[in-house]
Amino acid sequence: MNPRRKKRLTLAVALVFGLGATIGLMLYALSQNMDLFYTPTELVQGKPDGTKPEVGQRLRIGGMVVEGSVKRDPQSLIVTFEVADVGPAVTITYNGILPDLFREGQGIVAQGVLVNSTTIEAHEVLAKHDEEYMPPEIAEAMKKTHEPLQYSDEQKQGRVQ
Template structure:
């Protein structure tokens, strides 16, 4: 092989190796910051055709309607616990902090946090809808048609 060709081939190989390394390191760095959106039903039953469930410790976003009568506030701290529903099972959200002014029972919210049990999320951010007409598109699609239906749940059960 001629020295000029050999030098060109080594240069091309080095550039491809450099680009591959940069892409790999970028994806590795972003891996922890990926927050997938789930509804309560998708969280409990799985998402997609493979019914994939998030793993414990995974960061995620969840959207649904706050179950009326489920908001429990700790009197000695800023801890709040409430339940979310879409069309299926309930999911418990635990949050430490001041909830948004627009947060109400029976309203759509999006919480961002970490999955600590299969149906319990430790939230670090809770977002409430802006007004009667606004709802995040992901939540609106997930809870389409349940706004006027009475959800079937029992707050006294352990679920």
């Protein structure tokens, strides 16, 4: 093999190796930052495709806060509560200030680490609300500035446009 071909071959092999290493490192980094979403039933029983999270895995879980399950530590900000959907409940422990919309019977999404098969240590809790929610300040301002529309009887019956 002449020196010119040998140099090209070495360069091509180095390029392929470098590209492979770069792609491998990118995939590894992405897998470390991926948070999979589970419902409480999927967390306990596994997803339909058979996947089940492992202890120590980062994940997100969403469900309804079980009535009567919220327990607050009086000495700290630690709150423990249960989240359920149609199946078994999962215990979530959170150390911090919960969102204003958090309450029993309300939907939440928690992001954290699986401690055991039915316990999650959350580092973020998001409270969900329905699409009709309006902050009280905005509702009050709208009442003051917007008068309800007045329709005549003809307009109500659809005769006049």
